[in-house]
Amino acid sequence: MTAGPPSQTAAPRTPDATDSAAASRPGPVVRVRAGRIRGTEETHRQRPLYVFRGIPYAEPCVGPLRFASPRPVRPWSDVRDATTFAPAFLQSGAPDSSEDALYANVWTPDPGGRRPVLVYVHGGGWQVGAGSVPTFDGAKPAAVGGLVVVTFNYRLGAFGWGLHPDLADPDTGRAANWGLQDQAALLAWVRDNAPVFGGDPDNITLCGTSAGAVTARLLTAAEPTRGIARRLIAISASRPWAPALSLTPEDAAAAYERLAAELGTTVPGLRTVPARALHDAWLRLFDGPPARRLLGSGREYRGPVPDAATWVGEEPVLPDVPVMSIHNRTEGSFFTDPHSVSLPAAPPAPGDLTELRAAVRDVLLKCTAEVGDDVVDGALDAYRKSAAADGRPVDPYSLWTEVWGDVVFRYQIVRLAERHALRGGTPQYVMEFAHPVRPPHAGTPHDATSKFLFGSHALPAFVDQFGDGPVERRISDVFVDLVASFARDGVPSSPDAPAWPEYRPDGPSALVLGGPGVARVDFPAKLDQLRYWDAFDWLPGA
Missing domain, CATH: 3.40.50.1820 (Alpha/Beta hydrolase fold, catalytic domain)
Structure with missing residues (x-):
């Protein structure tokens, strides 16, 4: 459930649907299912690497699609620039973060190969973080380990981890855990597009730290995503149990009702509230010592809420993969x-x-x-x-x-x-x-592993x-x-x-x-x- 300093957030860019100038610039070009993208050719320890940053894996979940299940990316016709990271998802301490942030990044030793794929889910207590922060630069495991490495962003906070029946998606019926749905969409996107990056779609390992490890464990065992990832690496994966790390369904529903009342709208009307105002109201709702809050659960973090439609149950998950x-x-x-x-x-x-x-x-x-x-x-x-x-x-x-x-x-x-x-x-x-760690720090702290x-x-x-x-x-x-x-x-x-x-x-x-x-x-x-x-x-x- 790790967090990090604001300085670790990647520099933002505005991700254009297409970039006609990209076609004339040097750099590797590959064709994902939605269209062609151009990345950069780099080196690590004198080994060649091909890097693609800021690739959309789902439509932006903004406006009417806030609290919706992720939709497939609309195709583009030109070569899309994939040389810079997209913004982190909206979060505190990162003024350039954005609600439009469902993008992936790929490091590969050879787009023409067939290598194991490592999909990394960042932590941050389901509140902060991004796949683009320098901590998770995929160059070393790609170049030294011979892996195709994928990092990505997903919805956080009020936008990603909650539940209310009035927010049910008209197409899927799902009304909870939108960040988990994003992760599932990313995993399917990797399976479908791995070959163009030199990855083996039948040899995907899902890896996560802290909050990312908790949801990686859920995804390997969930029926909709079971079988996509062949192995699981769970780093500092606690359980998403209430009241500590999750809201109960009743408290989650009450949270959105309280937000709607504070912001002068209905629960469905939260889709039209300015994103930063909704984010700030969510933080205020869970401010202060747990014993003094209006809601009894979500005491330390607000992660996956138990909900059969998004595969989160009460029992500990025993994955059926190594x-x-x-x-x-x-x-x-x-x-x-x-x-x-x-x-x-x-x-x-x-x-x-x-x-x-x-x-x-x-x-x-x-x-x-x-x-x-x-x-x-x-x-x-x-x-x-x-x-x-x-x-x-x-x-x-x-x-x-x-x-x-x-x-x-x-x-x-x-x-x-x-x-x-x-x-x-x-x-x-x-x-x-x-x-x-070195003095004056002490011990071997949570999230030391990712470094x-x-x-x-x-x-x-x-x-x-x-x-x-x-x-x-x-x-x-x-x-x-x-x-x-x-x-x-x-x-x-x-x-x-x-x-x-x-x-x-x-x-x-x-x-x-x-x-x-x-x-x-x-x-x-x-x-x-x-x-x-x-x-x-x-x-x-x-």
């Missing part, structure tokens, strides 16, 4: 690091036991409506004992960070991996990403935190090796990593990536402290 499940060792430090440039800013760190108890209670209230003193004190006791036994810090900041990362992310991820190992019918490989999968740890915005020495470059190369080999044939491997077995909860079978030794096979870390949450049914339906 899975690579990845988590970070210290997921919570993304949210508690006062030195991070990521958004939102970290709240004040607790300085003593009284402040620690209050801070832990606030974290737990993101996930449940009531928290007793016994739960808070029991958690702190369990975490303090686990840290002391391992020789880890027991100061208030460290304990707060561990609880945050576990209750929102790591507990769900590890227990779902165990569930898949015991009940699933497909191979699963579990990775704990453990490479520590190494895409090689963006070396960017000026990230290098002070993540580093760019020989160890970091080697870890990034190994990460790309593992993902690329998994995308090729379902078995992850690297010359610089030990053999990675399928995951078994009863033995050391997780690949721990990071640190001076680069990679080793072991148990996931800090399992003792996770056991505290088993008594509370913290993962419903597991």
Whole structure:
């Protein structure tokens, strides 16, 4: 559910339907189903790359098509320019973001080849982010991994993640989760157009981080998209459960009714409200501490709402494809690091036991409506004992960070991996990403993985935190090796990593990536402290 600084948003452009001048400019031209596009020829590590940016994969969902299911792109007759990114979808901190943003980007080593395709779904708590940010530049996994890499934008916030029967699409009948519908449309677009970029439409791997991993997991299991993606890489994929990360259907409907009342219109009339006004009203509705809000769910994020028509149910999804499940060792430090440039800013760190108890209670209230003193004190006791036994810090900041990362992310991820190992019918490989960030930052935070999968740890915005020495470059190369080999044939491997077995909860079978030794096979870390949450049914339906 990651967020990022406004400076990471790509420069916008106005995507014209056609560009007659593009026909006379140099650059590779390919024909997607809707028409010809011209990209750029580039290099990475002296390897050739062909890059196509800002390709429409659906009609703009604006005006009457706001809250509509995505429509196929209308064909164009000339050569369309595909050399610059389209705007990010409308979001805070990005003044040039736009409601017209359903565009994809493709990096390919050879448009004439037949290579595995990696479709990457960006995170951002279903509120911010874009496939065009420099963090997710597809050059390295394309050039080094030999993959066709696809990134894209989808609808966010009030425009993408909600439900109301009065917003039913007249053609599809769907009235919810428009961002998920966008992702499904993109996946079908990739299947239909992969060959023109040198990709194999029968060998697509769906990969996502955080919010993007949650919905990638849903798409691999959903009937309308089942079979398009042959493999899943889920990075920091918690569950979209209410009240923490999702609205209940009742609260979602109430949210749009409250928005309509505030903006002086009906629920269907929200289609005519200026986009920025609707966006701002949505943020106001969920402002402030969860306990003081008008709605009880959507406490931390507002993601997929349970709805049979858009394939979101109450039970945890066990995909029927091979899975690579990845988590970070210290997921919570993304949210508690006062030195991070990521958004939102970290709240004040607790300085003593009284402040620690209050801070832990606030974290737990993101996930449940009531928290007793016994739960808070029991958690702190369990975490303090686990840290002391391992020789880890027991100061208030460290304990707060561990609880945050576990209750929102790591507990769900590890227990779902165990569930898949015991009940699933497909191979699963579990990775704990453990490479520590540099001081004054701490731990291995949520979304550290994307910096190494895409090689963006070396960017000026990230290098002070993540580093760019020989160890970091080697870890990034190994990460790309593992993902690329998994995308090729379902078995992850690297010359610089030990053999990675399928995951078994009863033995050391997780690949721990990071640190001076680069990679080793072991148990996931800090399992003792996770056991505290088993008594509370913290993962419903597991």
